[in-house]
Amino acid sequence: MKLIIQGLVLLAFAGLVQAETVEEQAGQDLEMQNIKTVNRDNGTLRVVTNTLQLTEQRYREVIAGLCQGSGDAEENLEGVNEIRVLNAFAKQGYAFEGGAKACREWNEAPESESDAYISSITRKVRN
Numbered sequence: 001m002k003l004i005i006q007g008l009v010l011l012a013f014a015g016l017v018q019a020e021t022v023e024e025q026a027g028q029d030l031e032m033q034n035i036k037t038v039n040r041d042n043g044t045l046r047v048v049t050n051t052l053q054l055t056e057q058r059y060r061e062v063i064a065g066l067c068q069g070s071g072d073a074e075e076n077l078e079g080v081n082e083i084r085v086l087n088a089f090a091k092q093g094y095a096f097e098g099g100a101k102a103c104r105e106w107n108e109a110p111e112s113e114s115d116a117y118i119s120s121i122t123r124k125v126r127n
Contacts, residue, residue, distance in 0.1 A: 025076045030065045036088060043081035043099065046090070054087040059094040060118065067103035077103060090127060097121045 022040055030038065036048040047066075051058055062085045066077065077083075077100035086093035096102060098121050109117045 022077060022080060030062060033062060033065055035062075040080070043079060045077070045080045045083045045099070047083065047085045048088065048090045049085065050088050052088050054085065054093050056094065056122075059085045059096075059122070063096050063103075063118065067106055076100075084125060086125070086127070092127075093125050095123050095125045097123065 022045060030047065034050045036050050037046075038048075039046050045066075047062055049058065049062065063083065066083060080099035081097075082099060083096040084093060085096070096118075098105070102121050106114065106117055
């Protein structure tokens with residue numbers, strides 16, 4: 001019985017544990033978005049979705065999850081200069097140029113300018 005109670009206590013605190021890496025934090029922020037993998041190569045964060053044909057709308061949902069996810073985007077994305085959101089084959093997608101700084105600027109932009117801002121720092125990518 002004592003082991004069961006200890007196990008329940010550990011489970012209760014497991015959700016409170018902070019992520020240690022940018023990839024772990026991104027994975028937590030995107031947990032509900034059916035993401036295949038998240039990894040980092042130098043200043044580029046690569047998010048591979050389970051989507052066969054990635055649309056711009058789906059891309060924006062992922063970026064919103066990262067930029068407006070838990071906590072401070074600049075802290076969560078420290079050292080990230082570009083976020084690549086790719087389809088399930090990691091062959092087609094979009095790049096969000098600017099990383100943490102761009103997230104802050106997007107979050108601070110008036111809603112009427114939000115779409116124009118994200119479009120100005122987005123480019124299509126093919127691998």
